Amino acid sequence: MSINQVNMHIGNKDNVMKKNINIYGSKNPSTVLAALLFFVTTLLVSSFALAAVHTISLTAETLPNGQLAYATTGNEAVIPGPAIFVKEGDTLNVTLTNNTSAQVGFTIPGLPLPSSAKVQPGSTKSYTVNTNVAGTYVYHGGDKALIGLFGALIIDKATGPVDSYVNDDGAITPVMQADLVKQYVLFMVGSTFWGTEIAADGIQKPLWANPNLGAVENDLVRFHILSVWPGHTFHLHAHRWLKHGTTTVIDTKLLADGSDSHSFTIKAGSGVGTGSWQYHCHLFSHMEAGMHGSFRVDPVGGDGASVVGASPYGRILLGPKDEPGLVTFEVTDEPASWFRSTRGDAIVGLGLDIKSKSLEVMSPGSSVNFVMSETNAVHTISTLLWPSGAQHMPFDQTNAYRGGAIVKLDTPGLYVFTCKIHPYMFGAIIVDDPETEGLDLGNPANEYRIDLVTGIKNLPTSSDLAVRLLRTFFVATSPSNWQDYSSGLWNVRFPTIPVRISGAPFGNIQAGGLAAPLTILNVVDATLPAPVPPSKFGVGEVLVNTQFEKTAGKTKPGTITIVDATNWTVKRKIALPGINMNNPHNMWVSRDQSVLYQTQWFDNKLTMINRETGALIKNIQVGYAPSHVMTLPGTDDITVANNGEDGIAIIPAGSMEVSKIMPTQAQGHTSAGPHGHWISADGTKIITPNIITGDIGIYAADGSNTHARTTTGLGAPGAHPIAIGMMPDSSKVFATNLLHHSLSVLDGTTGALLQTISLIANYNPIDGTIADNGEGPYGILPIQTPVSPDGKAVVIAATGGQILIVKPGVSDADAAIVTKLDCDPGCHGVNFGAKQNGGYYAYVTSKFSNRLTIVDPDPDNNGDLSDAAIVGYVSLVATEGTAKDDTISSLPGFGGNGVLAVPNVYNGWVQNLPDTWKAGLTDAQKNPIGH
């Protein structure tokens, strides 16, 4: 500061002092009284004179991309909704007319409204807002807030400065409303910024998603940052501001979970100058998910204009305006529609036989937006396949998180997104060149080819593998394409709109590609025979996680189906509506078989259930996206893989809470994301398939050491090791690599990689021929891979629809595939149970059918697995006699994921069974490798 400035500073202070002295400092009592009276009257008069009455009439509308948004009546609906500016003490009346087909509301966290009831479609409600406390508030529409019903209410003090900024010299300088060149409202929702620019004259301009904000150097600009649902931290490069309510200067601010706001003012380019300064959320996963934009400070004389981001009205299928567009997917826990377009219902209703709500179409240069709005889990939003040569691909995040994603897609072709944690979640976007006939499924500049995340490049979309992947997408995301064995018929419908692929199926490429509908792949009225169970019964029960079955008392899907193996009937269904049990995935039992442990994979809970009665014992928080659960055979301690995080949660036997989480990686290193772990029979080792880091981890069960981290999938990126099986003597570990279509065999002690067996060696991915006249065993997308308790067979469920029988190879002998059996779509889980009078069944589940497949790996019990066969099927649909704790409402018996036979006959556990359970077993079954 110069000396003159210092003088002025002090001079001004004296003027204030003069005012104060006139009111407070005079020693004459009557003068004081008069002054006080004057002061109070002025205050009252000024409040009446300044207090305004605002009547804002809002409507809720549906946007062309299916999102919902507020509008001021008669105007275009915008996201964020119209920014409402009032002063403390003003009267604010809001009316809301709901022009959407969903219930919406108007609620302001922190300001209780006299009436916060929802507005039905077609109705109108009025709200009076209390404006007595200045601040920046979120207003939002309740349940549907995350898909666009949110806006800002700014209540400023009646008189005086609205904020302060940090000047070039560090002085905290107050700023009046009239000094502001412009204001920005920036909402942080999911992993997307939604913006509004408010000019000095109050005119509001929607900036849509991830806009580039503009200002001229030295402009005083006020930012209002707001958020709904998961928290964020807002950071702007090269600027700093006062944290309201303190004297602290910051440049990064937390917006807490729920809803939060943070307003601040800066002088653009103060002390740093002009340039494109990045603004972004500083949560690393959100940065990877695309949550950023630019704040461009122009030199004096420049226009400082903002650049609008991606708009729900722009260039998307049936979008009205010629501007960069935006499609939005909600991420949900709902079977099939885990990625659901906000206009998914409308797309299904277009009459083009699109049975999936997970498909969108837009023009090159538009963006796809995701928001994890209806899910309790953490996810990644990762590309599985994309047009060959597309920029910025693959799109991925290192770890699973809560939030969303946004990415601009420029190259025409098909993009399929999945979640690394829950890898059968699919969302697809076709970026279509509007000039050509047919929706482009590959890059037109590259013969309509696609690249896969595992490193396969330039795959023609007419290839057999590409067609299988398309079929997998359309079956997985459309329940009407699933196999309902209680109906007797199977239909698979593909959309009737023409698509552009590399050439005629299967394998041929023709110049310019081929435009034709995919309806040639339709399955029409295929017979589904009624399930016939095996003639030989099993021992005890088979518990199946029918993860997609829906019941009336819950919003979330999933039940436990208990099959009585002694008569092959469905004896019980456990839905647990009281806790809204969410996507039950995998199970284990306590030593005495009485307590059932159940993971909720789209949540963060392990549920303890009374196995015999189905009653809830306790619902325990463990960690995000718990996938598999097993006990340590020696201690009966419970181990749960926190698939969405970075460790194994340990619940000591007899307790009902997590005592510690064992990390699956060294501190600071990439989270492993363990999925389907196994435990050695002697209880000393926990072996995890680490999805995110692509390796198998072998850990001391007491947490004292990491023995091995062995990369699998021959170094292919995204190989996705997913499940573990172990020899009963712990000599070998088997691990399936989901996206690499291979089986890794490791040494059970050292973790050294012994073999990588390709499960597609006999399969030609281009023309689809299978070696050996179609008999050559093959398996596509392998998942669970347990070893029979006697160590004689490995049975693999491959979600492409195959069951593989593998000879494990004793001591130094190699493991080898023996034969393949057919499995239902979405083939997934396998576990072994005792057959009556000796031997074992492998019980196999499938996600997109509602029957259990029962395999005998060695029917004549002679050690030769080539006669392995499917010996029967059991329907998983409830009957009159099934005990239930809720009514089945839809998707009966579907979603077979985890499966567990009781009694648990695996070596290490079977020896600890109570005598009552041992009574039903043979000597060989009671001691599988020791007899």
Added chain:
Amino acid sequence: MQYPLSHSPYGKYSRASNATYPSYGSWLNQLAVALALICVMSLLLTGKSNAATHIIEMTTKEIQDDGFGSKLMAYQMKSHTIDGTPVTDRYSTEATIPGPTIVLTEGDTVELTLFNEITNDHSVNGISKQVSVHVHGVHYELVSDGTLKVINKIHDEGAGHGPEEYHATYVYKWTIAPGTAGTWPYHDHNFESHNGSENKGLFGAVIVNPAGSPGFDKEYVLYLGDDAFWGMEIDGTSKQQSKHGVNPSLEAKKNSDVRFHLIAMGTDIHTFMLNGYQWFDPGTNILINKAAIGPLEKHVFTVKAKHDSHYVDKDFSNQLMGMKGTFNVH
């Protein structure tokens, strides 16, 4: 019109000057004005003469192999002079996580040259092999932003092969202007992608003190990562930096004044506690015993070391993973 508040982020909320004056026009008032003028002038003069020039060279290396081939990365101080005087022996002679803490005073200027000893590989398929230093809080021009050209529109501002430019080393210039007092993170913004690899160990702290501010017996920099604290200790007298690493055991003399500098890094939002201690929420006169802190936010507080304690993160999973360290007072 409001009083401009003195900017004092450390310790209590304070006002610029005493609010009670005798009536305007009296000779007492004129004397007060003159005195204030003299005080301010001398402050300015001392401020100017203390403003230092820092020349810093830092490099980046791979460290912390987890035993199975996966490595982290870290900054290492090569040399630091203040007005020509070397202070390099304050720092570890190895690359550390957190990186070297750079202590500055308002009014200083900094010229920082960054080296890349992680890789000389070319950037292939858009994957950047360039490391950078992006700093928060202090003044710098766009050319010192430490970001890739795709973000700043002008240059790949780091050392090594970026997607569009190669630089053997990169020089950043910072002005530690009045109003930038505080503790600020610096981190990579360029390695692998335009988001950088801050989450792999490439982060450190800059402490900017207002001119003439008091020292502390010990200062601790504690970064809250996604599964552990990464911290270090700074001796208030010798300025020596030590104890770099995971959940370090911090020490203090009984009844000494110590200052904690917390910065969060990664994706998690944390709840920090120093068991049994309370402190002033920075910039207020409100006592708190826990703080919510999210990635790249800072939270700086002072306490008198009274008793042994643990510093912890109360987040569900982090707590169960053992994210805590000891604070020993003797």
